[in-house]
Amino acid sequence: MKSFSVSTQTLQRLPMYLAYLRTLPATESRVSASSIASALNLNDVQVRKDLAAVSSSGRPKVGYPIEVLRDELESFLGYHNVDSAIIVGAGHLGRALLNYGGFKTYGLEILAAFDANEELAGQEGGRILHLSKLSDMCARLHPRIGIITVPAEAAQQVCNLMVKCGIEAIWNFAPVHLRVDEKIFVTNENMAVHLAVISNYLRASMRADKLPNTFD
Amino acid sequence: MKSFSVSTQTLQRLPMYLAYLRTLPATESRVSASSIASALNLNDVQVRKDLAAVSSSGRPKVGYPIEVLRDELESFLGYHNVDSAIIVGAGHLGRALLNYGGFKTYGLEILAAFDANEELAGQEGGRILHLSKLSDMCARLHPRIGIITVPAEAAQQVCNLMVKCGIEAIWNFAPVHLRVDEKIFVTNENMAVHLAVISNYLRASMRADKLPNTFD
Numbered sequence: 001m002k003s004f005s006v007s008t009q010t011l012q013r014l015p016m017y018l019a020y021l022r023t024l025p026a027t028e029s030r031v032s033a034s035s036i037a038s039a040l041n042l043n044d045v046q047v048r049k050d051l052a053a054v055s056s057s058g059r060p061k062v063g064y065p066i067e068v069l070r071d072e073l074e075s076f077l078g079y080h081n082v083d084s085a086i087i088v089g090a091g092h093l094g095r096a097l098l099n100y101g102g103f104k105t106y107g108l109e110i111l112a113a114f115d116a117n118e119e120l121a122g123q124e125g126g127r128i129l130h131l132s133k134l135s136d137m138c139a140r141l142h143p144r145i146g147i148i149t150v151p152a153e154a155a156q157q158v159c160n161l162m163v164k165c166g167i168e169a170i171w172n173f174a175p176v177h178l179r180v181d182e183k184i185f186v187t188n189e190n191m192a193v194h195l196a197v198i199s200n201y202l203r204a205s206m207r208a209d210k211l212p213n214t215f216d
Numbered sequence: 217m218k219s220f221s222v223s224t225q226t227l228q229r230l231p232m233y234l235a236y237l238r239t240l241p242a243t244e245s246r247v248s249a250s251s252i253a254s255a256l257n258l259n260d261v262q263v264r265k266d267l268a269a270v271s272s273s274g275r276p277k278v279g280y281p282i283e284v285l286r287d288e289l290e291s292f293l294g295y296h297n298v299d300s301a302i303i304v305g306a307g308h309l310g311r312a313l314l315n316y317g318g319f320k321t322y323g324l325e326i327l328a329a330f331d332a333n334e335e336l337a338g339q340e341g342g343r344i345l346h347l348s349k350l351s352d353m354c355a356r357l358h359p360r361i362g363i364i365t366v367p368a369e370a371a372q373q374v375c376n377l378m379v380k381c382g383i384e385a386i387w388n389f390a391p392v393h394l395r396v397d398e399k400i401f402v403t404n405e406n407m408a409v410h411l412a413v414i415s416n417y418l419r420a421s422m423r424a425d426k427l428p429n430t431f432d
Contacts, residue, residue, distance in 0.1 A: 006416065008409050083415040092315060096308035102391055102408035108415055144418055145411070169414050175318055185421070187414055192318035193224050195361070198385050198403055199299040199324055200222065202360055205401070 010050045015105045016040055017050070018073045024066055032063035078107025084141060086167075088158045089149035090115035090128045093173055097147060098127055111143055116154075131161075138165035147171045148178075226266045231321045232256055233266070234289045237282055248279035294323025300357060302383075304374045305365035306331035306344045309389055313363060314343055327359055332370075347377075354381035363387045364394075 020039055024031065037047040051058060054076040057068040074080060087094045090113040098113045113124070114131045121130045129137070137143075146162035148155055148170060155174035162170060169185040172178055178186055236255055240247065253263040267274060270292040273284040290296060303310045306329040314329045329340070330347045337346045345353070353359075362378035364371055364386060371390035378386060385401040388394055394402055 008413055011409050011412050011416070012406055077412075078415060078419070081419075083418065085411065092308045092312035096312050097407065099308060100407055102406065103411060106408055106412035106415065108408065108411055145414055147411075169418050171411060171414055185414065185417055187410070188228075189410065190228055190318065191313065191316055192322050192324065193227050194403070194405065195301065195319060195324055195363075195387060196227050196293075196322035197224055198361055198387055198401065199294060199322065200227070201401055202299065202385050203294070203297075 006053050010053060011106075013042070013046075013050055014054065014073060014077055017047075018070065018077065021066055021070045021073070029066060030063040031066050031069070033058070035063075077105070080107075082107050082109050083145065084109045084111050084143040085145035085147055085171075086111050086134070086137065086143045087113035087147040087149060088115070088131065088134070088162065089113070089147075089151075089154075089173075090117070090120050090123070091149060094147075094149035095124060095128075097149065098124060110147075111137065111141060113149075134161065135165050138167070142166065144168045145171065147173070149173045152176045222269050226269060227322075229258070229262075229266055230270065230289060230293055233263075234286065234293065237286045237289070240282055245282060246279045247282050247285070249274070251279075293321070296323075298323050298325050299361065300325045300327050300359040301361035301363055301387075302327050302350070302353065302359045302378075303329035303363040303365060304331070304347065304350070304378065305329070305367075305370075305389075306333070306336045306339070307365060310363075310365035311340060311344075313365065314340060324361075326363075327357060328353065329365075350377065351381050354383070358382060360384045361387065363389070365389045368392045 017036060017040075020036060021031065033048040033051055034044050037044045051064065051069070055064065055069055055072040057072060058064045085108065087097055087110060090098070094113045094115070098110055103110060113128050114134045115121070115128060116131045118130055120128050122128065144167065146167035146169070148158055150158050152174050155172065155176045156178060159170060159172070159178045159180060163180060163184055169187070170178065170180070171187050171189060173189045173191070175190065180186055233252060233256075236252060237247065249264040249267055250260050253260045267280065267285070271280065271285055271288040273288060274280045301324065303313055303326060306314070310329045310331070314326055319326060329344050330350045331337070331344060332347045334346055336344050338344065360383065362383035362385070364374055366374050368390050371388065371392045372394060375386060375388070375394045375396060379396060379400055385403070386394065386396070387403050387405060389405045389407070391406065396402055
């Protein structure tokens with residue numbers, strides 16, 4: 001169960017470690033956490049912790065065998081078993097995700113975006129398909145993750161369809177609570193909350209600026 | 217500094233509490249955390265904690281004065297001082313955020329999206345403007361938050377421009393590390409990491425399913 005306990009912060013750094021290991025000359029066989037840390041300008045303890053979460057090949061004062069660690073990172077990041085996802089909803093958000101280049105870094109592939117609007121089919125280099133093709137593609141390619149980027153009122157219906165097609169995890173951008181069987185994993189994404197956190201930070205720091213006045 | 221310590225989970229529930237309080241009849245003057253919890257099908261302790269983070273008006277066994285609590289929630293959520301933001305980059309992600317309806321719930325307003333591509337100006341009901349208009353709008357309306365949805369190679373330049381225009385906090389979607397003065401607050405958004413967390417969960421649960429075999 002190690003992989004689930006890894007934080008998003010750690011997940012963000014893992015591709016950096018892998019990229020660094022790939023730059024090391026073939027003549028070297030071992031690398032230490034502290035040399036990775038100094039090369040990437042990161043905290044020593046943090047690198048040690050990150051690597052411990054995905055690797056069991058490190059030895060004190062000896063370091064990691066480079067090739068093994070590289071394999072462990074690649075396997076953790078899913079390079080050896082690509083996970084695929086489909087999107088339903090080919091509006092701006094759906095298209096933004098479809099075109100987002102960063103998923104490959106994590107061994108993830110977005111197969112296509114589906115939409116009920118027939119006019120959108122064929123757009124984005126043929127990667128937008130009509131919703132009626134969803135069950136076909138799922139039967140053929142077995143994507144495990146479904147991304148919902150439809151308006152709130154259509155989300156539950158889309159969710160039901162995804163589950164029927166064998167989707168096991170849902171990344172939901174629609175502002176509704178989805179009713180699903182408990183074996184389906186649902187993550188709700190609320191873009192507004194991220195911005196609200198930033199806004200709250202600004203308000204808090206504004207009040208902090210003013211604090212000294214209360215002691216005048 | 218209470219507002220900054222509130223978690224995103226709490227922030228997600230606050231608008232629900234406010235919406236519920238608004239449904240209560242004017243004849244009632246007090247409400248208890250447990251009645252809110254049961255009405256919204258939430259955990260009692262969680263509601264108590266959430267409200268404690270934004271309100272100091274609750275009394276044991278008496279509950280909260282409805283009107284005061286409503287005011288506290290509205291003020292915390294920024295209904296009384298709308299925070300405004302601007303977007304630079306009017307591609308799919310920029311447009312998705314520009315059209316996202318959920319920001320209002322948190323007292324946030326996206327004023328406009330700017331783009332260096334002249335052909336986009338005027339689109340989305342006139343809410344996309346040419347980048348040359350950015351400093352004018354900032355001088356006039358003083359938005360405090362800048363959202364960067366341009367390709368990686370343009371992000372640092374856009375960031376510098378935003379800071380010059382008085383932006384205090386940046387929500388960065390470009391996959392680059394921005395160099396800024398430490399008084400500017402930067403939050404990096406990596407969409408791929410969210411999906412990677414879901415994918416890792418699936419892989420972990422798959423391994424968990426197989427675990428019993430190891431004890432056969």
